[in-house]
Amino acid sequence: MFAKPDAASRLRAELSQPGCTLAPIALGANTDPYQPIERRWRITREILEVLQEFLHPVSLTSKSGLVERDIDILSESARDHLPQVQISLTTPNRELARTLEPRAAHRRRLLTIQRLSEAGIPVKCWWRPSFRR
Secondary structure, eight states, X not given: XXXXXXXXXXXXXXXXXXXXXXXXXEESSSSOSOOTTHHHHOHHHHHHHHHHHTTOOEEEEESOGGGGGGHHHHHHHHTTTOEEEEEEOSOSOHHHHHHHSTTSXXXXXXXXXXXXXXXXXXXXXXXXXXXXX
């Protein structure tokens, strides 16, 4: 396991530097920021709190329903047009999803997309339709 428990404090220090530019920070570009350990460690939540404090834009990509835990922060930041959330979805077809990702919570992802959207958070669903040859 590899984690950065001091990520939020290090981010705060960087954003406090004079001349810091406001370019969106991407969370989840390589690894989902809502790994199971996030429930206990709350590193992603702390990062989102710092970004909200500095009114800094963020792009967040996840497959996890745990992102709903942070709806309070994300919806407040959405008032300033700061966050964008991407939820990856293999396919909208439930049967095909069960074959492609047998342990994934397909319905849960759809509910997460709905709940984020209802909270006023810009959310995109990423999926590639299947093509027949």
